[in-house]
Amino acid sequence: MDVILLERVEKLGAIGDVVKVKDGFARNFLLPRKKALRANEANRKVFEANRARIEADNATRRTEAEKDAGSFKDAAVTLIRQASNTGQLYGSVAVRDLVEALNADGHHVTKSQVVLDKPIKAIGLYEVRVALHPEVSVTVKVNVARSPEEAEMQSQGVDVMASMFERDEAGFTEVYDPNAEPGATAEARPEQDEAAQG
Numbered sequence: 001m002d003v004i005l006l007e008r009v010e011k012l013g014a015i016g017d018v019v020k021v022k023d024g025f026a027r028n029f030l031l032p033r034k035k036a037l038r039a040n041e042a043n044r045k046v047f048e049a050n051r052a053r054i055e056a057d058n059a060t061r062r063t064e065a066e067k068d069a070g071s072f073k074d075a076a077v078t079l080i081r082q083a084s085n086t087g088q089l090y091g092s093v094a095v096r097d098l099v100e101a102l103n104a105d106g107h108h109v110t111k112s113q114v115v116l117d118k119p120i121k122a123i124g125l126y127e128v129r130v131a132l133h134p135e136v137s138v139t140v141k142v143n144v145a146r147s148p149e150e151a152e153m154q155s156q157g158v159d160v161m162a163s164m165f166e167r168d169e170a171g172f173t174e175v176y177d178p179n180a181e182p183g184a185t186a187e188a189r190p191e192q193d194e195a196a197q198g
Helices: 023-029 043-070 097-106 148-155 160-171 190-198
Strands: 002-005 017-021 036-038 076-080 088-093 118-121 124-133 136-145
Touching: 002 023, 002 043, 023 148, 036 043, 043 124, 043 136, 076 097, 076 148, 088 136, 097 136, 118 136, 124 148, 136 148
Parallel strands: 076 136
Antiparallel strands: 002 017, 002 036, 088 118, 124 136
16 A cells, blocks of 8 residues: 655655555554555645645654753663573563653653563663654663662673672582482582591
8 A cells, every 4th residue: 555654654764755555554553643644646635735734743843852852861770670590580671661660760751652672581781762753762771680789780881690600600519429329419428528537
């Protein structure tokens, strides 16, 4: 289906472009959200008659978005979540969680503005794009950790998982006896201790 774009759509085109899209994308997304009109002769005339107003409205919205983008300078949110020892989250961080955290910090965003390519499923530092306008987007740093202390370490550039595994390796070594029966432990062989003492 051919449509006339009423606003810039990423990877598709700018205002006034006539583009060919799949029927479902047009019917389910572009047309109901007033991002496009069907490309027929009547709609072309309506668009050309209103083009100046549509472009002026877009410019106004872009200016407001650029003003809002200034408040996002160095924006960062910290989310404390439960996670396994390997750093995998129990659940995931979704768009809703990011919107709540950003709104709590005083940034007014909606779910449709947060661009999360895939859910966050492990602890660490992430960069998430927030599209304030089709032509204005900002990047927000998201710090997902198990505790405020861990979040502080991550924000200073420490790889928490790597440092945790280094500690584990240094902390415990098992007595190894190549002649021991499978499953036997060091405490279960007193004759070895007596031989070592004697």
